[in-house]
Amino acid sequence: MSLIDKALKANHTYAKKYDRKLGGHPKPKVAVVTCMDPRLSDLPDILGLPYADLDVIRTGGPAVTEDVLGELVVSTRVLGSKEIMLLNHTGCGFTTFTDEELNAKLTALTGDASPAPMRFFSYKDPEQNTREQIQKVRSHPWIAKEVPVRGFIFDVETGLIREVHRVPQDAAA
Ligand SMILES: [Zn+2]
Numbered sequence: 012m013s014l015i016d017k018a019l020k021a022n023h024t025y026a027k028k029y030d031r032k033l034g035g036h037p038k039p040k041v042a043v044v045t046c047m048d049p050r051l052s053d054l055p056d057i058l059g060l061p062y063a064d065l066d067v068i069r070t071g072g073p074a075v076t077e078d079v080l081g082e083l084v085v086s087t088r089v090l091g092s093k094e095i096m097l098l099n100h101t102g103c104g105f106t107t108f109t110d111e112e113l114n115a116k117l118t119a120l121t122g123d124a125s126p127a128p129m130r131f132f133s134y135k136d137p138e139q140n141t142r143e144q145i146q147k148v149r150s151h152p153w154i155a156k157e158v159p160v161r162g163f164i165f166d167v168e169t170g171l172i173r174e175v176h177r178v179p180q181d182a183a184a
Pocket residue numbers: 046047048071072073100102103104105
């Protein structure tokens with residue numbers, strides 16, 4: 012049996028204990044942008060917040076793309092999230108290649124080039140990535156100034172998260 016078929020079966024058990032009150036409107040409190048990496052899947056446990064409080068936006072990296080910005084606007088302006096958390100991590104798969112390398116590799120492997128070079132949003136330094144994300148989100152005119160935009164890195168070795176400031180703390184001193 013494929014894992015998806017197995018999951019469909021398990022869903023019947025899940026539905027039996029499902030809280031049907033959740034069928035109303037979502038009421039997220041925090042929008043979290045994080046990587047597709049499976050180690051970041053258990054956010055309620057990682058952050059100690061109920062999953063109903065979290066609007067989770069996941070991309071590889073994570074990359075704060077135009078789509079992600081749109082989702083943050085909806086999360087804060089329409090759904091009611093009050094804070095934005097940009098959660099990067101160590102050991103990210105997207106630091107193991109460059110967009111150029113992966114485009115070349117896949118073109119060679121398949122014998123076909125993508126119609127346009129594909130954007131994978133690879134990066135090298137999670138700290139730098141986090142700073143750029145804070146800047147990008149903070150400077151968007153539709154993200155209200157009173158919504159805090161904070162960046163963090165989850166350490167896959169320890170399970171701890173630490174805050175990254177927009178301007179390095181030692182440079183600010
Ligand atoms: Zn990642």
